[in-house]
Amino acid sequence: MFLLCLGNAYGQSANTGTVTGKLIDAVNGEQIDFAGIAIIAPETESIVKNTTSNNGGEFKMGNVPFGKYNIRISYVGYEKMLITDIEINASQPDHNLGVIRLKRTGNEMNEVKIVEKKPVVKYTPDQIDYDVTASVQSEGATATDVLKNVPMVNVDIDGNATIAGKRNSRVFLDGKPSDYMTSNITDLLNILPSDAIEKIEVMTNPPVKYAAEGDGIINIVLKKGYKVGLNGTLSANTGTLGNYNMNSYISYHGKKVTINGSYAYGGGHSTGVSSSLSQNFFLDTTFYHNSYANREGSNNGQNLRGSINYDIDTTQNIRFTTNFNLNHSQGDSYSDTYYLDSNYVTSNLNTQANDTRNRSFNYVFDLNYTWKINKRGEQLDASVTYSGNTASAYRFSDVNYLDGSNQPVLGRLPINQINQTAANNTGLLAKIDYDKPLDSLHYTFNTGLSANVHNNNNNQDVQNFDQATQQYLQNLGLTNLFRYTQDIYSGYASFSIKTDNKWSFRVGSRAELTDVNFNVSTIAQQYNIKPYLNFFPNISIGKQFKEKYNIGISYSQRIGRPNQGTLNPQVYVSTDGKTISYGNPGLDPSFTQQVDFSFGAYGDNWGIYPRLSLQNTKHIVERISTIDTTGITRNSYYNLGTSSYNSFSVYGNYRPARKMQFTGGTTIGRILYQSSGNTRLNRNGISFQAKAGLSMDIPGHYAFEGNFNYYTNTSAQSSNHGSVTSSFAIRKSFLKNKYRVRIMAVNPLGQSSYTTYLYGDNFNQQNYSTSRNRNFSASISYNFSKVTHPVPGK
CATH class of the missing domain: 2.60.40.10 (Immunoglobulins)
Known part of the structure; x- marks a missing residue:
């Protein structure tokens, strides 16, 4: 064919x-x-x-x-x-x-006013594009808020974003891994202003120019100042939960130089409750652990971003970008854990109070060079990115042991513990990409090289209060220094064809050489993993019919590497001694093969986009929990045999009127785990996600937008059940769109809650958590744009 x-x-x-x-x-x-x-x-x-x-x-x-x-x-x-x-x-x-x-008809404009409504979502066989600038709810919001409304994207209660049904999604910023921006991507997304974001790309089959790690990419594309003259946005937002943020974005575009800058400051307050009900059963006995907890905390952060874009001539461009991000958080949590016998009678009670404080600082320096060699599309891109981040975490814990009558247990003294962690990480990414059309615009060859070097240091210091000496003494069993380096060297090549009868073909491959080594100060053994070389093919075929239909099929291979958290063999023991966690230095990477079938049909005011995805993973890495006869829980990571995930998605939009649009869709998938060495992990489950939205322009310069979301998921040892979340916003524009006021309600119909069911050989556990996130907020923004003069065509 x-x-x-x-x-x-x-x-x-x-x-x-x-x-x-x-x-x-x-x-x-x-x-x-x-x-x-x-x-x-x-x-x-x-x-x-x-x-x-x-x-x-x-x-x-x-x-x-x-x-x-x-x-x-x-x-x-x-x-x-x-x-x-x-x-x-x-x-x-x-x-x-x-x-x-x-040129616009009959206009000599001193102000740029973009009033034409753009589509929010664009679908292609391998990618979904979400236009942040076209969404009402995105104004005065953060990246986390925006991601919640992107098709096929899930955002959990902790702010982690994943592609629906995927276990190892990666978040990129401007086409580069987010770990170059921050040690904790959720911190950055919670403060990154939506005003600085142009669009979000959801890549289910990323091209080979992107790193092969993960089973999908969420790429956040930031604005680069594409307008002529001076333009910008100032906005402020506050809500009934005590959350607030202030955002500013400014851009100046001259004939040769573009300067962009953004600054955001925000914070919030959070509260929540949770419970964990565990039944533990053995041959001769059954007992229960029931834990109830509540938490309260606050956070604030700042993000400063700037870039200078210089056109050397009509074919060459150089851009320097820098980003600084600072986050603080603090909180208190309290928990009561009841130990009950087979008759469900309380035998012991542990109470624990925690005081936590966290701080992180992240910085990035990025230099890009582009050379458009000719007008046929031949182009060379080169970039160097250096990043670093420091993070510190402090936790004070107070544990008391009580008997069934709520009296102190004889011989069990209270535990006061201080746990302090300091991390220092650096990274260097150098890459070069070359695109070469071979025959007009029909045939294109792409190739590139990259080097990705990471160094991570994590220093943990734990001290316990000694009742005899009345002072804190270092806990040598838990204090350690963990050093970790990971270097990845890559090269890729791809060839694509676009024919006049609307066929498109793309075939490529990526090679990655991985070198990892790490050590723990308390363990004499040095861990030097033998470097391994892998190849990742990528094939995509598409066809457009009569400008109304398209079909596509793609095949790709991906890798999931164990990270420093899953490899670190250092044993971590909870303050009350009931939970022991450690990594597994013997983990192998997982490898995924994925086939996607896509179809698109669209008319003047509607579109529907079904997608079938078949995915098989070998040596999948999962966190597994076990409980022994003393009630101690052990957590570690293991390579399971294989897992398969087959899913069907359908998303679409309908515009019954020029100023009204409905969007929505669903993803349903079945996941199956199989392990030849541990049959207790052979299980299957269903994952499900649904989204629905309405947006409309209302006479009088009003705009309305509403969204509903729901998802569930399954892992090797657990299943998760979420709840329906909703958000509604209405916006009013004033003075020729210079000023905008928005009122927004998040979850006005109820709070977000999540339930997880965990299963083991000798235990069943139900975990429930809810967050107080019903919020009503108001924001105001000011937009300005001054035109100097049109830039002549190149």
Whole structure:
């Protein structure tokens, strides 16, 4: 079939050529979608070919017979443009008209006002694009808030974002792993202002230019100052839960230099309750552990980002970006753990109070160079990124042992413990990418190299209060220094074809050499894992039918490497001595093979996008818990045999009126775990996610948006059940869209709660948690944009 399609493409290319280009606004540089482009025969004024610009403002017309033509471009609100004397012949069959700037009709604007409504979501076979700038709820929000409404993305109670049903999703920022921005991505997402985000890309089958780790990528694309002149946003938001944030974004675009900057400051207050009910059964006895806890805390953070973009000439560009992020948090938690016998009578009670304080500081310096070698699309990109982060954590714990009558247990003194952790991590990423069209725009070759070097140091100091000496003494069993390095060297190559009859093919492979070593100060053994080399093929085939349907199939291989948390063999014992956790230095990486089938159908006001995904993983790494006869829980990580995850997703949108749109969809999947060495881990389960949304413009410069979300998930030893979450927002614009006021309600119908069921050989456990997150907030934003002069086309 592949050779037949190639032959067909060549046959259709005889004595014909192509015309391509890109349309933008002459004043503000915005891409112009859905404009009409027609090829006109000058002698008869008849239309030879016509098309419309796509969602990026680009257009392409193939199979244009040799001859001399005029090109007519038109779009509502813009002056018509006529390009004359375009000759297509054997010596020059392909014409790239470059960037074409359309002028607005009858306007001399000193202010840029973008009032046309853009689609929020765009679907392609391997990717979903979520336009943050087109969402009402995104204004004055944070990245975490935005992610909750992105199709196929789950955000759990702790703020961790994953692709629906995936176990090892990765979060990227501007195409680079997020661990270069912060040691804890959730901290950054909680403070990163949505005003600095352009769009979010959900990649179910990432191209080989991206790292092969993980089974999917959530890429957050930040704004780079694409407008002409000076523009920016100032916003402030506050809510009934005590949360607040203040965001600012500013950009200046001159002829050669673009300067961008953003600053955000925010914080919040959180409370929640949880319970854990455990039944432990052995041959001769059954007993129960029931724990009830509540927590309260606050956090605040700052994020400062700046970049300078310089056009050396019309083909070369250099950009320097830096980001600084500072976070603080503190909180108190209290728990009561009841130990009950087989008759459900309390035998012992442990009470514990914790005081925690955390601080982190992250910084990034990024230098990028781009060289557009020619107008046919040949391009070279090179970048160097250096990052570092420091983090400190302090926890004071007070544990008391009581009997069934709530009296102190004789011989068991209270425990007062101080646990302090200091981490210092650095990373260096250097990469180079080269794109080369081989035959007009039909064939493209891509290749690149990268080096990714990480160094992590984690110093843990634990002290217990000694009743005899009345002073704190170091706990030598828990105090340690953990050093970890991971170096990954990569290279990739891919080849893609786009035919005139709407077929697209992409085949590529990525090679990664991994070198890991680590050691623990309390263990004499040095852990030097033998470097391993892996290859990851990637194939994608797509077909467009009549501008209304598309189909796609893709195959890829991915890797899941054990990280420092899962490998660290140092034993961690909880303050009350009832939980023991440790890593497994013998872990192997997991390998995933994935096949995706996609289909898209769309009309003028609707679209539906089903997707079937088949995924199989070998040596999957999972956290496993066991309980012994004394009631002590041990947690560690193991390579299971295999797991398979098959899912079906369908998402879509419907626009019953020009200013109203419904969006929604669901993902349902079945996961199966199989282990030849441990049959107790052979189990299966269902994961499910559903999202629904409504957005509309209301007369009087109002806009409304509402969203509902729900998801459940399954792991090797547990199943998770979430609850329905909802959010509603209404916005009012004033003074020609300069000022906007938004009122938003999060979970007005109820609080978020999560239930997890955990199963073992000799225990069953139910964990329940709820967070007080019903919140009503108000925000105000000011947008400004001053135009200096249009930038001439390149």
